[in-house]
Amino acid sequence: MAAPVEVVLSADSAGQLFNCAVFDPHSGSEFLSYRGGNTSSRSLTVLNGEYILGAQLGKNFINVWEIQRKDQLQQKIVCPGTVTCLCASPDGLCVLAGIAEAIYLWEMSTGNLLAILSRHYQDVSCIRFTDDSSHFVSGGKDNLALIWNLSSVVQLDSSRAPEPRHILSRHSLPITDLHCGLMGPQARVATASLDQTVKVWEISSGEMLLSVLFDVGIMSVTFDPCEYFLFCGGSDGNIFQVSLCSTSLNHDKTFQTDSDGNQVFNGHRNLVTCLSVSMDGTLLLSGSNDETVRMWDVQSKQCIWSINHKGPVTNAAIIPAPANMFLVDSHPAVPLPRFSRHLNPSEQGDGTGSGGMCLRLGANTQELDGTYLEKADELYSLMCAVTDKRPVSVHVSLNDNELLLTPPLSSVGHQHETRELLLWTLYMA
Numbered sequence: 001m002a003a004p005v006e007v008v009l010s011a012d013s014a015g016q017l018f019n020c021a022v023f024d025p026h027s028g029s030e031f032l033s034y035r036g037g038n039t040s041s042r043s044l045t046v047l048n049g050e051y052i053l054g055a056q057l058g059k060n061f062i063n064v065w066e067i068q069r070k071d072q073l074q075q076k077i078v079c080p081g082t083v084t085c086l087c088a089s090p091d092g093l094c095v096l097a098g099i100a101e102a103i104y105l106w107e108m109s110t111g112n113l114l115a116i117l118s119r120h121y122q123d124v125s126c127i128r129f130t131d132d133s134s135h136f137v138s139g140g141k142d143n144l145a146l147i148w149n150l151s152s153v154v155q156l157d158s159s160r161a162p163e164p165r166h167i168l169s170r171h172s173l174p175i176t177d178l179h180c181g182l183m184g185p186q187a188r189v190a191t192a193s194l195d196q197t198v199k200v201w202e203i204s205s206g207e208m209l210l211s212v213l214f215d216v217g218i219m220s221v222t223f224d225p226c227e228y229f230l231f232c233g234g235s236d237g238n239i240f241q242v243s244l245c246s247t248s249l250n251h252d253k254t255f256q257t258d259s260d261g262n263q264v265f266n267g268h269r270n271l272v273t274c275l276s277v278s279m280d281g282t283l284l285l286s287g288s289n290d291e292t293v294r295m296w297d298v299q300s301k302q303c304i305w306s307i308n309h310k311g312p313v314t315n316a317a318i319i320p321a322p323a324n325m326f327l328v329d330s331h332p333a334v335p336l337p338r339f340s341r342h343l344n345p346s347e348q349g350d351g352t353g354s355g356g357m358c359l360r361l362g363a364n365t366q367e368l369d370g371t372y373l374e375k376a377d378e379l380y381s382l383m384c385a386v387t388d389k390r391p392v393s394v395h396v397s398l399n400d401n402e403l404l405l406t407p408p409l410s411s412v413g414h415q416h417e418t419r420e421l422l423l424w425t426l427y428m429a
Contacts, residue, residue, distance in 0.1 A: 006279055007031065007321045009046070010293050011039040013057055014311025020044055020054060022325070025283060025295065025318055028305035032325070034065045041273060042085040042126050042177070044315035047108065048092025049322035050332040055083035055097070057314075062086065062097070066332055067325050077339045079104070085126050089133040094150070096136060098124030103138055105153060111337030115153050119146055119164055126177050132184035135165070135203060139175030144168065145191045147203055166206030171195055177233075177274075179222045190230060192221040198232050198242070212242055213254045219271045224281040224298070229261060231284060233272025239265035239286055239296075265296055267303050276317040287313030 004024060011020035015038030022032040034052060043055035043062075052065045062077040085098040094114075097104045103117040103124055122141035129136045139145045146164040153162045173195035181187040185204055192198050194217040200210040212230070220233035230242040243261030257263055270289035277284055283304070284296040289312040295304045324330035 004031075004321050006318050007325070008285060008293070008295075008316065009044065009052075009319055010287060010307075010309070010316040011044050011054060011314050012291065012309040012311040013038055013040075013314050014309070015039075015057075016310040019063065020052065020315070023293075023307065025278060025285070026304075028295065028307055037063050038311075039063070039314055040083065041314040043083055044317075045086055045088040045095075046319060046322065047088040047095065047336075048332075050092075050324065050334075051336060053077075053086060053088065053095070054315075055079075055086045058082060064336060067322050068327055068330055075336065078341070079339075080341050084123050087127045087129055087136070089129045089136075089150075090131055091133040093133065096127050096129070096138075098127055098138065098140075100124075101140065101142075103127065106339055109334070109337070111339045113340045113343050115162060116343060117148070117153065117162060120144060122174075125175055128178055128180045128189075130180050130184050130187055130203065131182050134184050137178055137180060137189050137203070139178045139191055141174040143171045143173060143175065143193070143195075145171070145175055145178060145189075145201075147189070147201075147206060166201075166203075168199075168201055168206060168208070170199060170208055170211070171197065173217075176218065177220045181223050181227055182225065188223075188227065190221045190223060192218040192232060194218075198230065200230070200244075209251075210244075211252045213252070214240060215255075219273055220275045220286075222275040222277055224277045225279060226281055228281070229298070231275050231277065233275050233286060233288075235271040237266075237268035237270055237272060237288065237290065239268070239272055239275065239284070241265070241298075241301075263301060265301050267294055267296075267306075268292065270312075273313055274316045278318050279320070283318065285316055285318050287316030289313070 006025050008023040008025050009020060018033035018035050019037050019039055020034050021030055023030055038057045039054035040057040045053050047053055050067055052067055054063045056063055060079050060082050062079060062083060064075045064077060079097060079099060081099040083097050083099055087096045093108055095106045095108060101120045101122055101124060104113060105115040107114050120140040120142050124138055124140045126139045127136060134150055136148050137145060145168040147166040149165045155162060171193040173193050175191055175193050177192045178189060180189045187203050188200055189203055190198055190200050196214050196217055198212050198218050198221050199208055201208050217235040218232045219235055222231050228245055230244055232240040234240060240255055241263045246260045255262060268288040268290050272286050272288050274287040282298055284298050287293045291309045291311060293307045293313055293316050297304055
């Protein structure tokens with residue numbers, strides 16, 4: 001049998017049969033199961049197609065499995081506190097964890113803790129990366145959703161706390177779920193809340209594009225890949241389909257079923273905790289506190305299959321099938337390092353032991369002991385003295401982050417090699 005293109009990954013809070021399991025999205029038959037512990041809500045993620053990470057329910061560690069070794073719990077990552085949500089970046093370079101009201105960011109190649117973000121005032125309930133890994137969005141019980149630029153978070157100046165790019169503060173009750181669409185920083189993000197609304201925002205500007213009011217609290221939300229529809233899981237067990245292509249779409253609207261695509265999926269008997277849409281937009285997956293996972297046909301609104309779990313479903317998603325999931329003899333290309341619990345592991349005696357190098361980015365930072373222009377003059381004078389050449393006046397201009405040194409035209413010939421070397425030295429510095 002050929003390997004599937006997509007698979008269903010789900011988990012429940014009981015963990016009696018398995019921690020998490022992989023199913024066929026078309027038939028509902030079980031492919032694989034991973035045992036050991038149980039995973040908390042919004043805390044199951046696949047890292048780089050090689051590992052499955054699941055935050056242990058009510059505990060301060062993350063369970064890790066090699067994706068093709070289903071019978072062996074590979075390791076446990078100890079965290080500074082109980083993990084409330086977890087997400088790996090699509091490029092496999094970073095992992096985010098919500099721990100109480102803080103967000104922890106780890107670098108996967110070294111296990112170094114790159115940042116601790118403390119801009120929420122209550123527990124972080126959900127967190128998601130954009131599809132290009134350039135931004136991430138966090139939602140909390142403080143009613144706020146924050147949009148973060150990853151490059152500004154991973155910065156050199158540790159004395160200045162990173163700030164979110166946008167603060168989305170239009171919800172009046174805790175945020176329960178969020179979903180980022182496609183197109184990276186140009187994407188839209190949907191936030192669901194107990195205030196009975198779902199709001200759609202633009203990541204680049206932070207502007208609210210749409211607010212939909214329901215008659216129940218909304219526990220989960222997702223788009224289809226083309227963003228024709230918005231799917232919202234209610235606390236009453238219903239799934240609401242909101243058309244985003246309606247000609248009568250207003251900035252604020254109240255949900256009502258109609259012939260324009262606003263419809264309801266009926267079947268769950270308790271609140272809908274998670275939603276996910278297939279790659280082609282034809283299948284909708286839902287998980288519920290009624291201990292079932294259901295697959296729906298989007299067009300007909302009919303349930304195709306249902307799987308019974310032993311506890312409330314905490315995670316359910318349709319994901320691209322990792323290439324080595326069904327290859328028994330395959331192994332991860334890079335071993336998972338030990339995660340640091342401190343921002344400065346060398347000072348805290350918490351080294352990762354990986355031997356890797358961590359690159360920290362700084363935005364337009366300058367050294368305290370001199371500007372780039374002063375250092376350019378000093379370095380150029382020193383190089384002229386070493387080569388026994390008479391210093392000549394140098395015109396220095398600053399263009400973005402690159403120094404362009406332009407000696408007078410009369411000296412270009414015999415100073416060419418020295419100038420090129422200086423430019424390269426400054427650029428690499």
